Amino acid sequence: MSCEHLICAACAGPVVEGRCPVCREGRAKLHNHGFLGLTPLTITLIVLLVVALVATVGHVSGY
Structure with missing residues:
Protein backbone atom coordinates (compact mmCIF):
# COMPACT_ATOMS: atom_id res chain seq x y z
CA MET A 1 0.00 0.00 0.00
CA SER A 2 1.20 3.51 -0.76
CA CYS A 3 0.42 6.80 0.98
CA GLU A 4 0.68 8.83 -2.25
CA HIS A 5 -3.07 9.18 -2.69
CA LEU A 6 -4.17 9.26 0.96
CA ILE A 7 -5.59 12.47 2.39
CA CYS A 8 -5.21 13.24 6.11
CA ALA A 9 -8.45 13.70 8.03
CA ALA A 10 -6.76 16.10 10.47
CA CYS A 11 -5.19 18.65 8.10
CA ALA A 12 -6.73 17.69 4.70
CA GLY A 13 -3.26 17.49 3.16
CA PRO A 14 -1.60 14.57 1.39
CA VAL A 15 -0.26 12.06 3.92
CA VAL A 16 2.95 11.71 1.91
CA GLU A 17 3.86 15.34 2.76
CA GLY A 18 3.59 14.72 6.52
CA ARG A 19 2.24 18.18 7.36
CA CYS A 20 0.92 17.31 10.83
CA PRO A 21 1.63 14.66 13.51
CA VAL A 22 -1.32 12.57 12.29
CA CYS A 23 0.12 12.50 8.75
CA ARG A 24 3.57 11.58 10.00
CA GLU A 25 2.19 8.76 12.16
CA GLY A 26 0.10 7.38 9.31
CA ARG A 27 3.05 7.51 6.94
CA ALA A 28 5.27 5.76 9.49
CA LYS A 29 2.72 2.96 9.92
CA LEU A 30 2.54 2.37 6.17
CA HIS A 31 6.30 2.31 5.78
CA ASN A 32 7.09 0.26 8.88
CA HIS A 33 9.78 -2.35 8.27
Missing part, protein backbone atom coordinates in the same frame (compact mmCIF):
# COMPACT_ATOMS: atom_id res chain seq x y z
CA GLY A 34 9.27 -5.34 10.48
CA PHE A 35 10.76 -5.93 13.92
CA LEU A 36 13.11 -3.16 15.19
CA GLY A 37 13.06 -1.52 11.80
CA LEU A 38 14.60 -4.56 10.10
CA THR A 39 13.23 -5.99 6.89
CA PRO A 40 11.90 -9.57 6.91
CA LEU A 41 14.82 -10.63 4.70
CA THR A 42 17.36 -9.27 7.19
CA ILE A 43 15.62 -11.02 10.09
CA THR A 44 15.62 -14.29 8.14
CA LEU A 45 19.33 -13.97 7.37
CA ILE A 46 20.15 -13.29 11.03
CA VAL A 47 18.17 -16.34 12.14
CA LEU A 48 19.91 -18.53 9.54
CA LEU A 49 23.34 -17.27 10.62
CA VAL A 50 22.56 -18.02 14.28
CA VAL A 51 21.37 -21.53 13.39
CA ALA A 52 24.53 -22.13 11.33
CA LEU A 53 26.71 -20.85 14.17
CA VAL A 54 24.99 -23.09 16.72
CA ALA A 55 25.35 -26.10 14.39
CA THR A 56 29.05 -25.35 13.82
CA VAL A 57 29.78 -24.93 17.54
CA GLY A 58 27.87 -28.14 18.30
CA HIS A 59 29.79 -30.04 15.63
CA VAL A 60 33.19 -28.75 16.78
CA SER A 61 32.55 -29.46 20.46
CA GLY A 62 31.46 -33.04 19.66
CA TYR A 63 27.80 -33.03 20.69
Whole structure:
Protein backbone atom coordinates (compact mmCIF):
# COMPACT_ATOMS: atom_id res chain seq x y z
CA MET A 1 0.00 0.00 0.00
CA SER A 2 1.20 3.51 -0.76
CA CYS A 3 0.42 6.80 0.98
CA GLU A 4 0.68 8.83 -2.25
CA HIS A 5 -3.07 9.18 -2.69
CA LEU A 6 -4.17 9.26 0.96
CA ILE A 7 -5.59 12.47 2.39
CA CYS A 8 -5.21 13.24 6.11
CA ALA A 9 -8.45 13.70 8.03
CA ALA A 10 -6.76 16.10 10.47
CA CYS A 11 -5.19 18.65 8.10
CA ALA A 12 -6.73 17.69 4.70
CA GLY A 13 -3.26 17.49 3.16
CA PRO A 14 -1.60 14.57 1.39
CA VAL A 15 -0.26 12.06 3.92
CA VAL A 16 2.95 11.71 1.91
CA GLU A 17 3.86 15.34 2.76
CA GLY A 18 3.59 14.72 6.52
CA ARG A 19 2.24 18.18 7.36
CA CYS A 20 0.92 17.31 10.83
CA PRO A 21 1.63 14.66 13.51
CA VAL A 22 -1.32 12.57 12.29
CA CYS A 23 0.12 12.50 8.75
CA ARG A 24 3.57 11.58 10.00
CA GLU A 25 2.19 8.76 12.16
CA GLY A 26 0.10 7.38 9.31
CA ARG A 27 3.05 7.51 6.94
CA ALA A 28 5.27 5.76 9.49
CA LYS A 29 2.72 2.96 9.92
CA LEU A 30 2.54 2.37 6.17
CA HIS A 31 6.30 2.31 5.78
CA ASN A 32 7.09 0.26 8.88
CA HIS A 33 9.78 -2.35 8.27
CA GLY A 34 9.27 -5.34 10.48
CA PHE A 35 10.76 -5.93 13.92
CA LEU A 36 13.11 -3.16 15.19
CA GLY A 37 13.06 -1.52 11.80
CA LEU A 38 14.60 -4.56 10.10
CA THR A 39 13.23 -5.99 6.89
CA PRO A 40 11.90 -9.57 6.91
CA LEU A 41 14.82 -10.63 4.70
CA THR A 42 17.36 -9.27 7.19
CA ILE A 43 15.62 -11.02 10.09
CA THR A 44 15.62 -14.29 8.14
CA LEU A 45 19.33 -13.97 7.37
CA ILE A 46 20.15 -13.29 11.03
CA VAL A 47 18.17 -16.34 12.14
CA LEU A 48 19.91 -18.53 9.54
CA LEU A 49 23.34 -17.27 10.62
CA VAL A 50 22.56 -18.02 14.28
CA VAL A 51 21.37 -21.53 13.39
CA ALA A 52 24.53 -22.13 11.33
CA LEU A 53 26.71 -20.85 14.17
CA VAL A 54 24.99 -23.09 16.72
CA ALA A 55 25.35 -26.10 14.39
CA THR A 56 29.05 -25.35 13.82
CA VAL A 57 29.78 -24.93 17.54
CA GLY A 58 27.87 -28.14 18.30
CA HIS A 59 29.79 -30.04 15.63
CA VAL A 60 33.19 -28.75 16.78
CA SER A 61 32.55 -29.46 20.46
CA GLY A 62 31.46 -33.04 19.66
CA TYR A 63 27.80 -33.03 20.69
